Amino acid sequence: MMKSPRLPLYMTMATFVLAYMLCIWEFPSMFSSRVVANLLTDNAFLGITAVGMTFVILTGGIDLSVGSVIAFTGVFLAVILRDTSIHPLVAFGMVLAITIAFGAAEGAIVHYLEMPAFIVTLAGMFLMRGLAYVLSTDSVPITHEFYDVLQSIYWKAPGGGRFRLIGGVMLLVFIGAMIVLHRTKFGKNVYALGGGVQTAQLMGVPIARTTILIYATSGGLAGLAGIVYSLYTSAGYSLSTVGVELDAIAAVVIGGTLLSGGTGFVAGTFFGILIMGLIQTYIVFDGTLSSWWTKIVIGVLLFTFIMLQKVLAWATTARRKPATEFAMRS
């Protein structure tokens, strides 16, 4: 049997299908387009964030600042739309430029100052959350007709599910990320970096550019997630999306991406998001279960997938040894 890097991905997919079937078995009403549509809508911002996180983790890094970036984006948009007459589309452009530049700066610090991504993005997390506070400590509602227009776009599926714009944006981001990761040189450089920085450098991968681009991507996607979140909640609040970075990391890991970098798929992250959304939906349907079970179940899933990856790693090294032994004896 050949070692397949897709095995964890298949496991995640199987877990989702199995979990969804169990849910339907217990609550047949969960089998509806409404549930599916809500799954996409409710997790749109998290999904977009997790795509950026997948890129970062694939290179062996981590980005703790994404939750704060989302909050900052929301507050920034809310304040700008309240205090000025700038069109939301222009504001979107501005905030994306800021978040991309912010991510790029983080990447530059990680690369040029040779500091652990963990601590750099931790500082970034404080900075963005702080800037959000500085802009406003209150929840600022967003009322703009353009927002109403965007929020009213949906496709009503048979069965009553409303597939809204933001869910569509998330799907587009996932598809775009897959294309970038698998069909562009940049995408391959991401994997190369995760396989080993020194080797990648020897093979001619532009380390500095790739690292900076990666964190810029993560920052930009967090900005996009912030826009989506502001559409979702119609408000900007500096205390919102606390801990989203953890959820994003969890989704990436449950999706089968190795936290040490180099191995993983965006598609896995998508199913990771769906699994986490499914847990919440189940708890809502059940009605008696408390919300903290979400955290515990996600923790258990994290543990399971981490151990699964360990076992797979052991199995492959164990499998290779006898192979060389055989070659030597023959």
Next chain:
Amino acid sequence: MMGGTLRRIAPQLIILGVVILLNFIVFPGFFSIEFQNGRLFGNIIDVLNRGAPVALLATGMTLVIATKGIDLSVGAVMAIAGAVAASVVTAGGGWFLALLAALAAGLACGSWNGILVAVFRVQPIVATLVLMVAGRGIGQLITEGKIMTFNDPGLIHLGAGTILGLPTPVYIWVIMGGLITYVVRRTALGMLIESIGINETSSRLAGINSRVLLVAVYLVTGFCAALAGVVVAADIKGADANNAGLWMELDAILAVVIGGNSLLGGRFSIIASLLGALIIQSVNSVILLSGMPPEFNLVIKALLIIVILFIQSPAVQHAIYLFRASTPPHAPNENGAKNNQTAKESLS
């Protein structure tokens, strides 16, 4: 020996001095201490008191980071420990039993992390992430999602009481920090921990039982986190599993980093980390006393980390090294160049 320690913590002392001076500038009454109702009041006392949880966490975190690890779960462990203490005390157990139960919970969490790291060889950041995510849920499970209040005077005393005029938490973190420093430096533990943090393979081949040491280090961190959790819960007379210790793991890591300890493991100083915790608390105090909106707290903290990290980053350190190496006229050129080589090698 003393001189060495002093030299080691000099940067932290200077930073602390500057921040305290800033405190004094924005609020001239910073140093005034009053004695009322058998208790000392004053901003200095507040810094020492409020710094307790981070100082406790930083004590354990220093050891974990020295082994090239990290413990993201300490905040969640605080929540669990607070919840356990509260539930024991509300169920009628005494404060001492509650404390013991909370500490036991902390040790259990520590051994979970330690076994994942040392036995299953899971990266520390990943291993402790599990408990970071699930721990708060477990805490809420214990308190059933409510803020579980209590009014046991013994337990409350641990967080809000005073001994000889000083708040109890001050004693707790000073004694804990002192005790652990004493133990690791008076035995060979400190050196052995540094050794596995610098090069685990070499250490194992030299006969060091790295597995046991790693588990022990996570146990200590769990213990410290549990103590911090009890202090925080006792202070607000209730266990709030949702918010207790929220993001405190990051403050603790920051304290360790400000203390000049490398995140890449190796040489460590608990005293420097404790000073780091006090620096963080003093910065909070400046912001509060200056009348600046507390919103700026995080921005300033972020800028502070960036500056400190910048100074400590290998690239800048290397530049400083080169600068220093080029200044003394008598330094043999060869040595300088050779050391550069080594410095570069150790970077790669």
Next chain:
Amino acid sequence: MSTTPEPVLQATGVSKFFPGAIALDDVSLSLYPGEVHALLGENGAGKSTLIKCLTGAYKRDAGTILLDGKEIDPRDPQGSLALGIGTVYQEVNLLSNMTVAENLFLGWQPMRHGMINNREMVKRSKEVLSGFGLDIDPSQLLSSYSIAIQQVVAIARAVELAGKVLILDEPTASLDREEIDLLFSVVRKLTERGLAVVFITHFLDQVFEISDRATILRNGRIVGTRELANATQTEIVTMMLGRQLEEAKKERGKAVIGETILELKNYGRRGTIEPFDMILHKGEVIGLAGLLGSGRSETAGVIFGSTPADQGTATLNGEAIKIDSPRSSIHLGFGLCPEDRKTDGIVGDLSVRENIILSLQARRGWTRPISRAKAEKIAEDYVKKLDIRLASLDMPIRLLSGGNQQKALLARWLATEPDILILDEPTRGIDVGAHAEIIELIQTLREQGMALIVASSELEELITYSSRIVVLRDRRQVKELQGDEISIGAIVRSIAEEGGAQL
């Protein structure tokens, strides 16, 4: 085939100075299209420095390099690759988390409509690799193939990208015979295409098997270049070693062998080393000889317990023992100086003093610390005894030179007063002075009644102090030489005979 008038690469008068040492002194080298040119010399002769100067990894201090008659000055390996010089190292420098095709084409993937054309990439990979005699599925992960195949993929990448000169830096060190055959057939195909190949290795038989010419380096200088068709192994070895060979032979003293201390029966570890028997006496040195990867270090590791044996029995002073970790063997009085000083030996940021007492402290346990004063005394003792040169006992050990680091590691073990000391390549990569001192130390320790096991690739050194020599090949013991049987010739023959049998 061997010499056409126009060299593809010509290096003239290349020199490289390191602080306090001349690594390369006026070295010249010509490479002709279609030749395999071996670069020979002992460790530290300057082979890898020369390569690094050619590829731009080091900045040379003097000399010119002409490629196709034009002067070049590559600044890094990337630059030299673009010019046409590709390098493949002993450790495969490819990405094991990516597929074979992705590795081959990283950075120059075939594109269509602005996107990577994966199908085309796999197709072309298959073509390229079949040109190297490999029929594998390039869409599989690189890590699912053996090291030899990975090595060929690395060569294929280097050749596809460079195409003029291919430098092979010890590519066969971790390969077995069949894999070497595969590699050599690839090299032959390349020379037929007109590529010039530089081949660096420690294995003389391989040199004669594949190379047309050989340039021999010693102490950073060229000793000479020979057509291998009319050269003998002895001639080459003499050029490599200089006069040392005869001197070394003279020095060999008689050992006074004491009683049996360690007896291993059917001792081994699956996949690491085939079961072997060994009897070690007090006051003797058993030398472990063999090529790299033959099982020398593995034998040392199994005895010491860093890779514990999973079969066989061990008796120490007549009592059955079980060694399952370095910790257990250290308690029994074993010590091991590992081959890779940097990754397995020193604890870089700890002081020299702490490094010296580390094992002693580990054995005493953490509750019984060695006091500062006592540690100082132990360290000072050994610094004096072994003549370790340092500025202060408090300096981090990583700042010491290789030889002094090695001596400090020896001190670490001597401080535990071991009964059995295992040394794996004790003289690798250290300066000449320290080299002689360590050999002397081994002899002194033996005379004092310690039992030693020494693994070394430097045969002339091994025969000076060993009372018995165990020859290994393919991870098993193939021969034991004693007394007058011991000579470099005999060792080389037993390695080679086995090799012959394998062919």
